[in-house]
Amino acid sequence: MPHKPPTKEELERRKTVGIHEETVTNVSANDFPMNYPGEDHSWDIEAFKRNFRVEFHQNDPFEASFSLVGCDASIANAFRRIMIADIPTLAVETVFINNNTSVIQDEVLAHRLGLIPFKGGREGLHKFLKWWRRPADESQINNSYYDFNTVLLRLDVRCEHNEDAAPGETDPTKLYKHAHVYARDIEFCPVGRQSRYFSGDDVIAPVHPDILIAKLRPGQEISLTMHMHKGVGSDHAKFSPVATASYRLMPVIQIERPILGADAEKFARCFPRGVIGLEPVTKEEASRKGSGYEGHEGELKAVVVDPMRDTVSRECLRHEEFKGKVKLGRRRDHFIFLVESTGQWESDAIFLEAVAHLKKRAQDLEKQVINMVR
Amino acid sequence: MAKAKVKKDEPTAAEPASDVVMDEAPTSHQPEAADDGMSVDANENEDDIEEEEDEEEEEEEVQRVRLLPGSTPTAASFEFLNEGHTLGNALRYIIMKNPEVEFCAYAIPHPSENKMNVRIQTFEGTTAIEALQKGLRDLQELCDVVTDKFIDARERFVAASSS
C-alpha cells in the first residue's frame, strides 16, 4: 500500500507537546529518518532553510526577544548554553589591596568588585583586547601584563567628617564625605594603546554607576588597584555576558467546543490578560450545523487572540465547565528566546556570537577528527 | 574562595608592549586552551605548569578527539575532551538526521571530568568517521543559515520599528 503523506492536522499534532492536568505528552523529537515509514526526514539544508525562520519581538540594546521557528531543541539549547557560558567578557580578576580599613573584609570586597559589570568601546573589547594567560614561570607574572590583555582600574576613597554638615544631621551621606563607595568611584587608568580604543563614550566604566560597594566612616580608607581580564562564564559567573538567556516554547491553545457567555468570561480570566478575547457569534457561524453555536447568535464566545502571552499555568484545566472543550500544548520547534545582557555586549550581538562560536567549535573539531584519522 | 598573596612589590602596571607578544588566539570564540589559564589555583601549580608546558609548547592544540578502543569501521565510539551537553546533544541530533546512521548517542561518563563520548553505528553504506565528519559539516551549515536569517530578521524589525 503506497504511503499517504501526512495531513496538515497530523503534522500539527507531531509538532505539539501535549499539556494535560498532570502529565506532559509527546515530548521527544520525532523527525528522524525511518521514524515514519515512507517519509524522508534526513538532514537537508534546503528544507531547513525553507522551514526555519526568525522573528523579532523586541530589540532593545540590552534586552532582546526573538523567536526561532523550525529548529530542534538540542540546537536551541546549545545556543542558550553558549550564550551563558562561552562568550568572553571582561571583568575584574585580581585585586591588589594597599589599604582597606573598612568593615568589609578584603576577600569580600574583592569578590564584590569582581561581580561589577563593565561596559566599554565595542571594537576595543572584542577585537583589541586579547586573553591573558598565566605565564608558566611564576616569577615572570609581572611581565605578562600588557596593554592588550589587562585593563587597570583604581579605587581610592577616604571617608572624613564633613564640617559643613548641619548640626543634628543624621544622614551619613551628609555627615561624612565619601561615606558610601559606589561603582562610579572606580577610575579607569588607560595604558598604552588603550586610550585609543577606550576614550570618550567608549571609556571602560561600570554599567550601573550606582552599585554600592562599601560603606565607610571617618578615618576608614579603601585604596586598591584592579586588573581586569577576559574570561568565560564557564569559569566564573562574573564573566557571563547575560544576566540570563532563556527560551520558552510557544504555547498552543485549541478551543475544541464553543465556550460562550459567562463561561467565556471565566475562561478569559484563567489566562493572562490579552491571551483570550471575546467575540460575538456571527449569524453565519450560528447557522453552521454541528458547530455548537446554533441558537447562540450574538453571544460572546472565547477566541484565542495572542497565545504567546500565555504562561501555561493550566488554570483552565482545573474547572469542570471547560472539560473537553480546550486542549493545551506547546509547539516543539518554536523557541521564544529572551536574552538579557549585563551591558558589555548587546543582546543580538551575543546571540550572533553564540552561533559563530558553535560553528567555530564544529570547525575545530572537524580538523581534529582529520588529525585523528591520519 | 579568597587567596591572599602578600607581596613586597606592587606588580608593575600593564605596560605598553613595543614588541607585542600576540597570542594566536582570536578574541572571540576561543580555543579551549584558554580555559586552563583561568581556573589554575594561585599557589599550588608548580607541578601542573610543567605538564602544561610540555603539551602546549608550540601553542598547538592538544588532540581533543580520540577513537575509543573496540571500534570497528561501522560501529565506533569517540571521546571528545572539553565538550559537554552543548555540543553533544546538538551533534547527536544532526548525526541522527543522517539516514545512513543506524544508532547515535552521546554520554558524559562523569560530570567531574570534561569528557564526552559519542557512539555512532552506521549501515554498510558509510563509516562511522564519515558520519561524524558529515555531522560536523552539517552543523556548520546550520549555523550559517541561522546567522543569515537572524540578521535579516533583525534588519526587518529595525526597519519596521523605525518607520
Added chain:
Amino acid sequence: MSREEYQVPNTGSGNSPAIGGGSFNAGQRDFSGESGGGVIYYICGDCAVRVPLERDTPIRCQKCGARVLYKERTKRMVQFEAR
C-alpha cells in the same frame, strides 16, 4: 619541632610558606619591633587614637589610659582573586 627549638621569625629571613613563589623585596624597611629604634603605632581600644609604642614601654593608651591596644592593618599590599 619542639617548643624549645622554636625561634622568633627574623626580619627578611625568607618567605613564609603560604606565599609559594611571591618575590620578597628585602630592601623594604620592615620593623616588626624586634630591633629597638622602630616605633610602632597601635590603635587604642576605647578612644581609637593612634598610640606610638616602643619596645619595653608599658602598654597604655596615652589619652585615655586603656590597656587594650590593637595593631594597625599592615602596610603591605595584599593580592586577592576576585572570585
